[in-house]
Amino acid sequence: MPTFLTEEQELMRQTAREFAKNEVAPVAKQLDETHEFPWAWVKRCAELGFLGIPIPEEYGGVGADALSEALIIEEIAKESGSLALIIDAHTSLGAMPLLFEGTEAQKQKYLVPAAKGEKLMSFGLTEPSAGSDAGGTKSTAVLDGDEWVLNGSKCWITNIGAAETYIVTAKTDPDKGNRGISAFILEKGTPGFEVGKLENKMGLNNSATGELIFKNVRIPKENLLGKLNRGFPLFLKGLDEGRLAISAMAVGMAQGVLDRAVAYSKERVQFGKPICKFQAIAFYLADMATEIELARTLLYRVARMHGAGQNFSKEVAILKYYASEMCVRVCNLGVQIFGGNGYSRDFEVERFYRDAKLLTIGEGTSEVCKIVISGNVLA
Amino acid sequence: MANIVVCYKWVLDEQDIKVNPGNLALDTSRAKSKISDYDRNAIEEAVLLNEKDGHKVTGLTFGVAGAKQSLKDALSRGPAEAVWVNDPVAAEADAFVTANVLAGALKKVGNYDVIICGEGAADTYAQQVGPRLAAVLGIPAITFVNQMSIEGDKVVATRKLGDCTETVTASFPVVVTVLPEINKPRIPSLKQVLGASKKPVTEIKLADLGLNPDDLKRKTTVKSLKGYAMTRKNVIYKDGSTAEKVAKLVAELAKEGAL
């Protein structure tokens, strides 16, 4: 398919495709069943540069553009949504805020090992009473001499346990709502900083998601990330990155399902002919291909906008809303084409169907995306 | 330090080639190209030797205009530079022509101590270019190699030959053709991909090699190229219990005299 990519982008995609096909695909089903964290995959992602794609070379990253990152996540998501999500949480949510607002010392200490893939990152915003409504944040950080003291908890945090470095938000001015939130850098193992229970999720079984607990966690004063009380705009910027990555996942997973459905429909014989010869099935495939191509076109356009340094908050909300809902629809049709086999764990479309649903929820639900979009439209 | 030249071929990916079930015609219209799989082993071996002892690795290919695409791909796998003989003749070249052209390019480039090729090309698998190239250059060829090292100005290689193995030692310059089992080619990292753009590429025109027109005329004529039709009975037991399926199979195999 014509993609108007540079040779470098094509080759980086080839790297991701070879890795996904040779090393991810053969064990994806088995790992989904065991729910284990895929350390072997993550180690290989570090070697290949997938954990520092948009981070500049001077900070240990690859220095590739947003479109390259989207292409790589798309390829990986064709085989494993879990691994794509691990990369998203590490890079877009974890490392990018450090790149945006970190001091040089913070970048050297935390961004460089993250970009090289030596230390995994995680980002903690959501709380039992604060998700999309960040103003409801209950965790607090109080300055005590030269240290911040954090108390509270987070939930639905991806890469917990596996990550060494965490970016978390806490109220630093309880009276000021969104304008009273700051971001902090936490290291795994800091006294009082605990990993709570893992969520028992519907899908994306290999990404570790769950609770973080802060009990009088004392961290150095210099671990404040960005300006005091300016954590909210920082993580909104990080969420834009995350929405782009989630959209790339959506396109990749949907393509993975279409590829599998096409192959199956050619092989599966009913009433004396392959089921792809029935118009009902062929038209499902046409609908899937159409929706995927539309989402992909917008994905590449928004990635290019980002690469060109333009504000893309509205466009990425539109993209994320459309691509994630599209992925759920495509997975639904994929399972339908597989019939009874589609409902079986022996065939992989069932895994994609379970994994896809997170995409309309994480990094801002479809409804939150619509708030962003309508806000922009009405502005 | 040796000058290692690794030869590779830019071929159609056979997985993208479709066979028309009616007339067995090949449809290559949707086929993408790739570096021949066996040549990836050759590149990997050159790069491994460089990582071990420090040599200079140059990639060399003879291809049509479309093979330009192969250069960054090859360079991302580790060679320090690439040389590309660009001519439409490559599309029709057989091993005779290819060996003549590669020999011409090597003479033009000058410094070569060890020339590494894959055991055969992924499209033709004729296994001729390596030994032919050695014969044209008048140097030894060590073929079917599953292990090699460079010791001073010599190559020491283990050949695997059906019923035995043997160790062959030859002084520079020498052609070595490697078996796929010699290594597992790595997937290039993103940094290697981006680094490939910064490496030098030399494009050579066929006319500049000063070859005799007879050296560029292939020796065999292709009469036809058709899909291979596997005609088998295709009796597949799908339904019923394991015992029933096994019983049917054993009965058929007994009838065929295959037990």
Added chain:
Amino acid sequence: MAGIWVYSEDVALVKQLLTIGREVAGTLNKPVAALTLSEADAADLAAETVYVLKGQNPWPESYVQAIADLAAKEAPDVIFVGATPRGKDLAAKLASILKAGLVTEAFKVSVENGAIETERMMYGGLAVCTEILQGLSLVTIPPRQYEPAAAGKGNVVTIDAATDVPVSVSNVCPIIREGADLASAEKVICVGRGLGKEDDLKIARDLAAAVGGEVGCTRSIAEDYHWLPAETYIGLSGVKVKPVLYLSMGVSGQVQHVAGIRDSKIIVGIDMNENALIFEAADYGIVGDLYDVVPALTEAIKQAK
């Protein structure tokens, strides 16, 4: 003297090549000459002339220049070389020295309008390429493609061969095989990635014991998993088998693998996935869990015997 030449370092293969050599010679009305490196082998070869190349070097590849010199003098029309690794190496160098065309591993050779026409595999076994050779024509031919020709007696001509080559050869050692030679096995049991773990090779070995066959594998089992030695992988770049019965378990049937089994008399596939390509290449197949099917099959075969 023009004519058809056959050469292999392996005399058993020379005899097989004489079969096609005689056939082509009959059509073209030309004599046949056999080339061999050993006087002892020369006695019963069914060729008009038997050239015995006598040199000091035991390394067969070192005779290429001597053969080229003889060919330059005697001008044969066709040279058939046995497609062993050594034969393919020598044939390519010989073709280069003689500036001749060479077809590698032709599975069919015929004479059309006085020229040699060959068929060989392309694109990993997906396609067949039919080629016509002009002028001096070299073809390498795989072992066991033709039955050996009956014994005969020819005029033995001994040639002193210069065999100086700038390489030294040492450590010549036979490959230690686990079991007999797959390439000539009558029954072959092949395992693929459908097998869960190395210990489970036992069920393949049990079946092989029941049918009296050898165990082979796909490339990934040998090269990625190292469960079996590299000498036992079957396929285009591995061993090509031609047994009476080839039976695979958990083999998907990629084209490169199928290229190594297509000369089998009966092909059987056992795999969980009813869409596996192996079933397109198979005479018989069972769709099912190999862990159920194979032990049951082993028992059934034991009882049937």
